[in-house]
Amino acid sequence: MSSSKWFNAVHLLVCPVTVLLGYLINAYGYGTALQATLNKDGLVNAVFVKKGWFWTSLVGWWCIIRYRAVPGATGRGRRRIAQSLKRYTILTVWWYVFTQGIWFGVGPIMDLVFVYTGGHCHYDVFDNAGHVNQDFQGSVTRTQRALALIHNVLTLHGDDQDHHEKKLWSRSVGSIQDVLQTAESANVTASAAAGINSFIHDQMHRWQGPLTTSAQCRRFGGHWAGGHDPSGHVFLTTLMCMFLLGELRVFGRRALAHLYAQKWHLLGMVTRLFDTGPLWTWRRCGGARPMSCGARLWRALVEPPVACAAALLRLTRCIACDHPVVVLLALLVTWLWQLLLTAVASHFHTVREHISGLLAAYLVTGVVYARDAAALRLV
Ligand SMILES: CCCCCCCCCCCCCCCC(=O)SCCNC(=O)CCNC(=O)[C@H](O)C(C)(C)COP(=O)(O)O
Ligand SMILES: Nc1ncnc2c1ncn2[C@@H]1O[C@H](COP(=O)(O)O)[C@@H](OP(=O)(O)O)[C@H]1O
Numbered sequence: 001m002s003s004s005k006w007f008n009a010v011h012l013l014v015c016p017v018t019v020l021l022g023y024l025i026n027a028y029g030y031g032t033a034l035q036a037t038l039n040k041d042g043l044v045n046a047v048f049v050k051k052g053w054f055w056t057s058l059v060g061w062w063c064i065i066r067y068r069a070v071p072g073a074t075g076r077g078r079r080r081i082a083q084s085l086k087r088y089t090i091l092t093v094w095w096y097v098f099t100q101g102i103w104f105g106v107g108p109i110m111d112l113v114f115v116y117t118g119g120h121c122h123y124d125v126f127d128n129a130g131h132v133n134q135d136f137q138g139s140v141t142r143t144q145r146a147l148a149l150i151h152n153v154l155t156l157h158g159d160d161q162d163h164h165e166k167k168l169w170s171r172s173v174g175s176i177q178d179v180l181q182t183a184e185s186a187n188v189t190a191s192a193a194a195g196i197n198s199f200i201h202d203q204m205h206r207w208q209g210p211l212t213t214s215a216q217c218r219r220f221g222g223h224w225a226g227g228h229d230p231s232g233h234v235f236l237t238t239l240m241c242m243f244l245l246g247e248l249r250v251f252g253r254r255a256l257a258h259l260y261a262q263k264w265h266l267l268g269m270v271t272r273l274f275d276t277g278p279l280w281t282w283r284r285c286g287g288a289r290p291m292s293c294g295a296r297l298w299r300a301l302v303e304p305p306v307a308c309a310a311a312l313l314r315l316t317r318c319i320a321c322d323h324p325v326v327v328l329l330a331l332l333v334t335w336l337w338q339l340l341l342t343a344v345a346s347h348f349h350t351v352r353e354h355i356s357g358l359l360a361a362y363l364v365t366g367v368v369y370a371r372d373a374a375a376l377r378l379v
Contacts, residue, residue: 007252011245011369015238018336019358022343023351031344038341041141049233049338053095056240059331060088060247063324067251067258080250087368091243094364099232107213110230113356114214119227121217123150123201125176130188132179136223144180146221150200151176153220157207168199231349234357237339242365244332248325255325262323269318272311 001009025031039045048055064084068077098109107115125147127133137143154173161169175188175196188196205211208220214232217224248255259266285296319326343354 007245007249008373011242011249012366014245014336015241015339015358015362018339019234019343019354022340025340025344026346031346034341034344035347038345040139044334044338048334049237052236052240052335053092055331056243056335057088057092059324059328060244063251063255063328064247066321066324067255083372084247084250087246087372088243090368091239091365094361095236095239098235098360101213109360110232110235110357111213114224114227114229115212117228119224119229121205121211121220121222122225123204123222124197125150125200126188126193126197128190128193130190130193135225137221147176147180149221150204151180153207154200154203157203165199168195169203172196172199172203228356229349229353230360231342231354231357233342234339234349234354235361237335237342238358238361239365240335241332241339242361242369244328244335246365246369248328248332252325255323259323259325266315266318266323269311269315273308273315 022031025034064081068081096108101108102112106112124133125136132143132147137146151173154169154176158169158173171192178187204220204222208216211217211220211222214224214229285291285299290296291299342348349357
């Protein structure tokens with residue numbers, strides 16, 4: 001099979017196979033350990049994955065521009081950038097429409113699907129036993145944050161309650177205060193729990209509404225549940241992987257050839273990072289003309305970290321400026337790893353919700369790159 005056909009196969013299969021691998025890991029009982037590493041509020045998820053289209057755009061375009069030069073064919077270089085820009089624009093519009101919003105005041109497609117299949121922004125704060133509902137926000141931190149926000153909204157609108165609501169209002173505020181102060185279950189009776197939940201739901205939708213998107217619901221401490229919720233993470237990681245692999249086909253051969261041609265230079269820069277150990281330096285200070293103790297300590301303890309930092313800066317600049325394909329591949333591996341974690345985290349979504357997120361990204365990127373396959377094959 002030619003390298004182009006191999007690359008085609010990898011491009012088409014890597015994301016579905018990664019999701020399938022996640023399911024197999026779960027099926028064979030190894031999912032628990034992986035799920036333990038997953039943190040919704042962690043730096044990787046909050047800064048990189050959730051803002052992944054920004055990072056993917058930045059790194060992808062830096063590579064497209066850095067490797068655009070085709071020796072003696074500036075016209076072809078420009079045509080390639082124009083084709084990449086067209087593909088990128090289609091995928092960016094699709095990313096925005098599917099995850100951010102279709103138009104002003106109209107939610108994204110993933111949320112419209114959810115709402116039209118019966119989904120809603122719920123406020124089931126207390127369960128039937130009068131305890132805080134474990135499924136309400138999924139973690140203590142998020143539950144506390146949501147309850148504090150609900151408490152603020154109810155307190156802010158305390159005077160807007162009519163006589164009939166006043167009693168329910170004070171019971172709701174009191175119960176939430178109990179939980180916030182003791183972080184344990186409030187003294188809410190089973191019969192009162194449903195009424196308090198319903199009152200909180202009505203108040204939040206009245207004062208903070210409309211809560212018709214997952215972003216609004218999450219922002220105002222609600223629980224987005226009850227409909228078919230396509231997985232935004234599966235959609236986003238698939239879209240990013242397909243874009244990076246698709247554009248890698250344009251410049252990958254040239255980029256990797258350039259990287260291979262400079263392999264010894266890069267290897268030297270990496271080994272110099274470790275060639276600064278204090279013991280190594282101390283031994284080198286001995287030699288024919290031994291140095292004073294102070295001078296040896298300076299050479300052993302101060303110069304190595306400075307030399308290491310300088311070597312690290314040189315290596316970073318070399319990769320960022322001359323071999324950004326290394327950063328692109330690191331990003332690709334990160335998105336695939338996050339896709340695997342999302343597939344393993346079965347308690348977030350059903351299989352069908354994962355599949356709909358995957359198909360939403362896969363179909364559009366598949367059409368975009370299949371259409372250009374002929375042009376890409378000539379690369
Ligand atoms: C020839 C020159 C070409 C020039 C190209 C320039 C490239 C550099 C910059 C391009 C920027 C493109 C636009 C990208 C903007 C961003 O990504 S900003 C981040 C916006 N996203 C968020 O803030 C996260 C919002 N959250 C979500 O979208 C969802 O949580 C989720 C991540 C989709 C997950 O969905 P859920 O199911 O709700 O969890
Ligand atoms: N790989 C991952 N790492 C961390 N959190 C993840 C994740 N995949 C999904 N999640 C979290 O699981 C929830 C459902 O994700 P999605 O609907 O995108 O599949 C989201 O929570 P929040 O939206 O409350 O942050 C998301 O942050």
